[in-house]
Amino acid sequence: MQVALIGAGEFAKTHLEAYRRNPNVTVSWICDPNLEAARNYADRYGIANVTANYEHALLDPAVSFVDITAPNYLHKPMAVRAMEAGKDVLCEKPMALNVQECLDMKLASERTGRKLFVKYHQRFDPVHRRVKAMIESGQFPDPVMAMFTLFGNHIPSMSDPNHWRGNPALCGGGCLFSSGSHVLDLIHSFFGKLKAVTAVARQLVVNNPDKGDDNATVTMEFESGVVVNFIGCWTTDRWTWSKEIHNRHGSLRVEQDENKSNLLLLTKSSATELLMEQPDWFNQSNYAAIDHFVDCMNDAAEPLYSLDECIESMRLLELAYMSSEQGRRIIRNEINEAEGKAV
Known part of the structure; x- marks a missing residue:
């Protein structure tokens, strides 16, 4: 499977290390408005595509799911948009900013038929x-x-x-x-x-x-x-x-x-x-x-x-x-x- 990673902050490294160890998935996109940070990760982990706009990754039919490590306030809009684009979603904790946003994300998963998971690693x-x-x-x-x-x-x-x-x-x-x-x-x-x-x-x-x-x-x-x-x-x-x-x-x-x-x-x-x-x-x-x-x-x-x-x-x-x-x-x-x- 191919995954698009949204967010090139500090915690992205942990996710990229996990994907590098997993033979069943390839990170094909890394998305972040900070293109320098995204390119640094792309060079280090051999990621083919870098973009400041995650919508570009959603247009790629080869991408099976997106992994959201962006700031908390972006979890809901990014997850909902990705599911509407036909992608499954793995989202970092916390799920969103409040319960209503979480409920909106769950409803989007049910409406689109896409999978949504939240990573509470502990x-x-x-x-x-x-x-x-x-x-x-x-x-x-x-x-x-x-x-x-x-x-x-x-x-x-x-x-x-x-x-x-x-x-x-x-x-x-x-x-x-x-x-x-x-x-x-x-x-x-x-x-x-x-x-x-x-x-x-x-x-x-x-x-x-x-x-x-x-x-x-x-x-x-x-x-x-x-x-x-x-x-x-x-x-x-x-x-x-x-x-x-x-x-x-x-x-x-x-x-x-x-x-x-x-x-x-x-x-x-x-x-x-x-x-x-x-x-x-x-x-x-x-x-x-x-x-x-x-x-x-x-x-x-x-x-x-x-x-x-x-x-x-x-x-x-x-x-x-x-x-x-x-x-x-x-x-x-x-x-x-x-x-x-x-x-």
């Missing part, structure tokens, strides 16, 4: 998949509380008025939207149906009115009874993160070591056991996700998760921002009632 990490399997199988039964944290330094880009990061019009929001979208999706995949959300998303450090939140905390209650806390901070001096899940017997913890391996640790009675280690987890999970969706394009696999799950992850983000803005706990069912049970 779901493909073997350590994360092991955690999900342990919860679902009862190997780690009845989780009651979890804590997911992400700390890092985006102060320079958040302070820069010309940088896209944290600009709600381009990205959908700040720390919670950009970093939280991955983590909240993973939480949603682990724990299922959401009951309620309480959140605070604030700009505490950067003092830039054109940007969104630089710190956020979200408490999520699930129908199963488990309570999960997410803390995101873009204003510390180093990058660290962790995922902890607790039940009355012990704790599961996912952390990254100094070699960028994902580690899965089980603690019981003060004894800690290393259950699993995944080297180079970030790149490998991206490659696995893209390989999976190439197989789905070829009808050689069924999607690991549905568009409805992606939309529900976006809804969780929206509810968190709503909670922060309104200063209250938001019940998931009241949103269904407000929408006339449209979803």
